[in-house]
């Protein structure tokens with residue numbers, strides 16, 4: 378049957394990659410063309426993304442993808458720009474963060490990182506006041522409160538020369554798409570994470586923008602995922618070796634939306650954890666749940682593919698482990714992941730536990746030191762070895778997964794039966810097993826590359842080769858290797874551990 382070859386650009390907080398996918402009604406294959414580090418840069422107190430380095434990585438990756446996938450050589454064509462077999466390019470990244478363009482379309486400064494400290498409590502309080510209260514903000518946007526939501530970042534930037542000069546706001550994937558094609562748009566799943574988006578009408582909320590003093594004209598027209606947009610700029614086509622026929626495909630550009638679209642579930646009431654830098658844990662709903670109980674329980678209503686709602690909560694995720702390893706590595710201490718996981722498996726259980734979502738764990742820095750202080754503050758022994766630190770992180774994450782999914786089930790009247798754990802964390806067998814043990818439910822682990830697969834699948838949709846969300850998920854289930862973790866051990870020990878850190 379027909380297939381298309383597409384490039385999926387997936388930018389993560391720690392690394393970016395360009396993958397080549399082959400997709401058709403019965404085909405879903407993924408190979409990595411290029412992977413490059415994403416290293417945020419601290420300038421004074423500000424934390425920025427090095428967005429031009431990311432763009433360079435994207436171009437390098439597209440060049441490689443084009444070189445490795447030439448069109449049929451029997452087609453006589455001496456012009457290199459006509460010879461790529463890549464039909465389209467789709468882009469996804471983390472949510473929330475943005476770049477500003479001036480009236481000439483030039484980028485105004487480097488985008489801030491969502492872990493930048495500028496969204497102080499007084500900024501947040503001011504926004505709540507301006508929009509008529511935290512409850513009203515939730516009723517419109519359905520967003521869980523995270524201090525870095527775009528609306529708060531923009532409020533922190535109010536009055537700055539940069540924001541005053543700005544004419545267009547672009548979320549990160551839309552900024553990369555603009556550089557590749559010269560077209561302006563705001564992909565809808567990612568727009569839904571800003572705090573300036575109406576969860577019910579599924580459009581920008583000019584009222585919220587005005588309330589915080591932002592000109593709504595900064596917000597570009599929305600684009601729906603699963604469609605094809607313009608061709609690449611001629612310079613980009615020439616530089617990368619992609620053809621003039623290679624189109625931009627609008628995918629679910631919020632990485633979590635792409636990952637959830639690629640969960641290999643057959644039961645519509647499935648629960649998921651998209652586990653990487655963050656653990657995004659929840660269920661899928663047909664419409665947003667905007668009542669006070671959802672707000673108080675901290676659930677978000679982000680827009681998914683085909684009008685679905687991602688009803689989930691952010692759990693701090695493997696950031697805790699990755700940042701701990703970065704901290705150790707910078708001090709010349711051993712930080713090899715496999716060695717640390719083996720030590721964690723051998724360490725004593727439930728010695729030290731944290732609430733992973735304690736705000737002290739959000740900024741970059743000395744996570745092991747903050748874990749020690751958390752343990753001091755809560756009357757627990759601090760982890761005494763690297764293996765104990767890693768055990769503390771993973772057991773605590775398993776408890777937070779359990780807590781969040783049980784709350785999601787309770788709020789939506791569902792019964793949890795199995796849990797799909799997708800993303801890089803699905804390679805962490807300890808975390809998958811402990812999540813299964815803590816919940817007393819089977820965990821189906823994989824695919825690790827759910828986000829890139831979701832990106833490829835939406836491009837398949839845009840090319841008319843994949844019918845709908847059910848077909849996407851069925852294709853993942855049929856083609857990707859998955860691992861099943863059955864619950865084991867005594868769930869009572871997890872119940873007691875959960876009570877110790879208030880994660881019941």
Ligand code: LFR
Pocket residue numbers: 470471472473474491631632633654655657691
């Ligand atoms: C995951 C993610 C989350 C979002 C966080 C910050 O990569 O996109 O969904 O809350 O990053 O943007």
